[in-house]
Amino acid sequence: MRVHFRTIPRRGHSRIVGALSTALLCTAGLTALPAAAATPTAPTPPGPAHTAHTTGTTDAPRLPDGLATTPPMGFNNWNSTQCRAEFNEDMVKGIADLFIDKGLKDAGYEYVNLDDCWALPERDANGKLVPDPQRFPHGIKAVGDYVHSKGLKLGIYTSAGTKTCSDVGFPGALGHEASDARQFADWGVDYLKYDNCNNQGVDAKQRYRTMRDALKATGRPIVYSICEWGENEPWEWASDVGHLWRTTGDISDSWSSMLGILKQNLPLAPHAGPGHWNDPDMLEVGNGGMTDTEYRSHFSLWSMMSAPLLIGSDLRKATPQTFEILDNKDVIALDQDAAGKQATVLESASGRWTVVKELANGDRAVALFNESDQPQRIATTAAAAGLPQADGYRLRDLWQHRDSHTTGTIAATVPAHGTTVYRVSTDRRWATYPPAVEAGTDGPPLVEAGTPAGLRTTVGNLGATPAKDVTVALQAPRGWRIQATSPSKARALPGGRQLGTTWQITAPAGTAAGSYPLPLTAGYRPPAGARVVTTLPGTAHVVVPPPAGTPYASAMSWMTSSNGWGPVEKDTSVGEREAGDGRPLTVGGTVFAKGLGVHAPSEVTLYTGGRCRVFDARVGIDDESGGKGSAAFEVWANGKRVAGSGTLTGTDAARPVTADISGARTVRLVVTDGGDGVDHDHADWSDAKFTC
Structure with missing residues (x-):
């Protein structure tokens, strides 16, 4: 952890930095299914350039101890408890019990890891570490014995410095490596997380190699996790030093943090493999800052990247949905695949990501990831994913746990912030599986209460055999009116065809602004077997038209918002934690009464509903950043970038940004990190207003 802006502690926060007659096709609303998207590859800003699909490096030097042949799986308390009193012996034992009771051990989780704050602030008279007697009255060895009795393993934490990373600053291991490693081995420790705080400027390679050698000298097999936040590019030198290394600053329990770390870790695929793993930090699944859809994306993408899967939520308080995500053995199998190849980016454009992972048996895992805030169809092909030519392929949906077949197209309409993961194989029995049927919408619809809005849905057959008795339906909240204005049924849907249906949706007058569930359900009967029903989560946004005149952005109803640290603030700077903890918006010594702090x-x-002509603001880094930080401001209208500020630093005066938004139904105000990480990036949309 570092002491960050306004002394808010961060754990190493540094660089977060896809045979009916013609007459029947027409009357049933059926059309030819579009070919798989051939979208040109382009990086999605912000983030590093995306690499082509390649296999990982296999000849890097590595530790000869045979440990961590697959990415470590387990638990770490920091994300859920930090140094609070609830982090103690009883909690650790309770987590071990839950690993057994909830089947997590059977799913592959084995390490129960203690993070910072387990020790007293001072060493004893002999220079030895002392466990905190309040937290661990029976000592660390007793906890380790309990964990081991469950068939699990124990992990511990310290820093490659004179102090650890917490505010208190417990004893670090710099200069005490041999003694501390001996204590860890005597306690039965199986895993060491070695942080980077208070390192006194000692060369990183030297610091981490010294502890490597100290651990080896104990004779105990201990997985060694290097946590120097990617500052010294450990993927270039640490494969024979540690078993895994952090590639980024600390993750936080937010969509933007997870996304930024994903983009930083994805290009490092060539450096990962058995015994040496890229570590994009622990899982936040279940901590409450993201939706279950976002947590499924988090878990899916970490598994695709062969990342360590260390649970960061307090399992004693976890919901059934959290356990369902963490226990998805189909997805875990990708992370733990024996080949150890981290997935690479096949395509990325307009928030649509296709990520591919080569598996040991020749299969391919394909993740279709939707970064955007509205559903999108994402498509590729089995050939593009690296599979040989075949008449058909088995397609296993790893979240639906359902098998189907495709003639080659791999596609899905993926919900906002969602990820669909398929395991694709050349199976000679492919025709025995039902045809893959893809359902989607062009939504989400933007509905002004009391006024009808339109939506189009599609159901397409990606297989070779027909789908029969096809039906499609939308399920709206009570009191809403849903009417199909074109056919919503088809007697049969041949391979390569789709049923398109248009709908009219009306929310009752007076419905409050916000997001409302609007799931799409499609059903069909395969040539053999039971009827298949698929439900696609969906959302309708009830929106409020902007008032005439020049309304401020802070006074308007927002459809969505996301922020790097803390919530977006109205008319104050961002405080990074709770809503309302900011200060007056101040850029270059000028104070602004209105605006957004991000x-x-x-x-x-x-939502502007085509009623506004101009957006303008004065933008910059808030003075509270102390002259540090950098960011770039962008205005997007109907999905197109229409204005930008360029990169501004903490020493720049507020810069005017004006955008023509004529005819736009939606406007997005985007802030990126300026390309150098997010430290001190308190960015202000001062005097942000519309002309409507």
Whole structure:
């Protein structure tokens, strides 16, 4: 952890930095299914350039101890408890019990790891570490014995410095490596997380190699996790030093943090493999800052990247949905695949990501990831994913746990912030599986209460055999009116065809602004077997038209917002934690009464309904950043970038940004990190207003 802006502690926060007659096709609303998207590859800013699909490096030197042949799986308390009193012996034992009771051990989780704050602030008279007697009255060895009795393993934490990373600053291991490693081995420790605080400027390679050698000298097999936040590019030198290394600053329990770390870790695929893993930090699944859809994306993408899967939520308080995500053995199998190849980016454009992972048996895992805040169809092909030519392929949906077949197209309409993961194989029995049927919408619809809005849905057959008795339906909240204005049924849907249906949706007058569930259900009967029903989560946004005149962005109803640290603030700077903890908006010594306070990376989406002509603001880094930080401000209208500020630093005066938004139904205010990480990036949309 570092002491960050306004002394808010961060754990190493540094660089977060896809045979009916013609007459029947027409009367049933059926059309030819579009070919798989051939979208040109382009990086999605912000983030590093995306690499082509390649296999990982296999000849890097590595530790000869045979440990961590697959990415470590387990638990670490920091994300859920930090140094609070609830982090103690009883909690650790309770987590071990839950690993057994909830089947997590059977799913592959084995390490129960203690993070910072387990020790007393001072060593004893002999220079030895002392466990905190309040937290661990029976000592660390007793806890380790309990964990081991469950068939699990124990992990511990210290820093490659004179102090650890917490505010208190417990004893670090710099200069005490041999003694501390001996204590850890005597306690039965199986895993060491070695942080980077208070390192006194000692060369990183030297610091981490010294502890490697100390651990080896104990004779105990201990997995060694290097946590120097990617500052010295450990993927270039640490494969024979540690078993895994952090590639980024600390993750936080937010969509923007997870996304930024994903983009930083994805290009490092060539450096990962058995015994040496890229570590994009622990899982936040279940901590409450993201939706279950976002947590499924988090878990899916970490598994695709062969990342260590260390649970960061307090399992004693976890919901059934959290356990369902963490226990998805189909997805875990990708992370733990024996080949150890980290997935690479096949395509990325307009928030649509296709990520591919080569598996040991020749299969391919394909993740279709939707970064955007509205559903999108994402498509590729089995050939593009690296599979040989075949008449058909088995397609296993790893979240639906359902098998189907495709003639080659791999596609899905993926919900906002969602990820669909398929395991694709050349199976000679492919025709025995039902045809893959893809359902989607062009939504989400933007509905002004009392006024009808339109939506189009599609159901397409990606297989070779027909789908029969096809039906499609939308399920709206009670009191809403849903009417199909074109056919919503088909007697049969041949391979390569789709049923398109248009709908009219009306929310009752007086319905409050916000997001409402609007799931799409499609059903069909395969040539053999039971009827298949698929439900696609969906959302309708009830929106409020902007008032005439020049309304401020802070006074308008937002559709969505995301922020790097803390919530977006109205008329104050961002305080990074709770709503309302900011200060007056101040840029270059000028104080502004109105505006939005954000922290990069950030997005705010507003509904303008085609009624506004101009957006303007004065933008910059808030003075509270102390002259540090940098960010770039962008205005997007109907999905197109229409204005930008360029990169501004903490020493720049507020810069005017004006955008022509004529005819736009939605406007997004985007802040990126300026390309150098997000430290001190307190960014202000001062005097942000519309002309409507």
